[in-house]
Amino acid sequence: EIVMTQSPATLSVSPGERATLSCRASQSVSSNLAWYQQKPGQAPRLLIYGASTRATGIPARFSGSGSGTEFTLTISSLQSEDFAVYYCQQYNNWPLYTFGQGTKLEIK
Amino acid sequence: EVQLVESGGGLVQPGRSLRLSCTASGFTFGDYAMSWVRQAPGKGLEWVGFIRSKAYGGTTEYAASVKGRFTISRDDSKSIAYLQMNSLKTEDTAVYYCTRDLIRYSYGNAFDIWGQGTMVTVSS
Numbered sequence: 062e063i064v065m066t067q068s069p070a071t072l073s074v075s076p077g078e079r080a081t082l083s084c085r086a087s088q089s090v091s092s093n094l095a096w097y098q099q100k101p102g103q104a105p106r107l108l109i110y111g112a113s114t115r116a117t118g119i120p121a122r123f124s125g126s127g128s129g130t131e132f133t134l135t136i137s138s139l140q141s142e143d144f145a146v147y148y149c150q151q152y153n154n155w156p157l158y159t160f161g162q163g164t165k166l167e168i169k
Numbered sequence: 170e171v172q173l174v175e176s177g178g179g180l181v182q183p184g185r186s187l188r189l190s191c192t193a194s195g196f197t198f199g200d201y202a203m204s205w206v207r208q209a210p211g212k213g214l215e216w217v218g219f220i221r222s223k224a225y226g227g228t229t230e231y232a233a234s235v236k237g238r239f240t241i242s243r244d245d246s247k248s249i250a251y252l253q254m255n256s257l258k259t260e261d262t263a264v265y266y267c268t269r270d271l272i273r274y275s276y277g278n279a280f281d282i283w284g285q286g287t288m289v290t291v292s293s
Contacts, residue, residue, distance in 0.1 A: 095279035095280075097214075099214075103285075104266055104283035104284060104285055104286055105206075105214065105266075105280075105283055106283070107271070107279055107280060107281045107283075110271060110278070110279040110281075111279075116281060117281075148213065148214055150214075150279065150280075152277060152278055152279055155230075155276075155277035157216075157230075157232070158204070158216040159216065160213055160214040160215065160216070161213070162213045163213045163214075
């Protein structure tokens, strides 16, 4: 089973600043990597798939990069609605999809 | 509007069974693979299993933690996916989400549509 490790567990950033979240796979997942955003009491929302393609309706301030085992989600200028928990997910080794443990992005 | 609505959650005793439903609307349900993902209270996301579209045989795959106890099925005529959960354990307590595969006529991709979730509590 591929293990996905996200860092940091919690990230404190001020509104308007840039946030960089990391996700590492225990073995290569090629570009089969997605990012999700989850707010309290809500279902996750797909942000990025294919490591770098924004999902429908996702603002351009969200960008994804990486391939193989190292991936990054960058939020260029944080808005108040961006403070949430973010999960990465690999779907290369399907059907055994695996998620990272999440990064909580909080207001500094 | 593309939508998934889960139902059937509740309180159940260990060892008992429960069936969840996921009702889809706003898209051609039969063309998509569907997955179930769960989230224990205060924890992260865990993939439970998925079912391919009929075009790919409607076959299923499961996480090791539920294999042999949980069964996913679908009724394309009603646009409903089911999660039959047997021999429930306290560690199955979670919010259960129904999700849609991103790509039509395919499987093994990210999940672009999520339901609001239904809570399952396994406790005596």
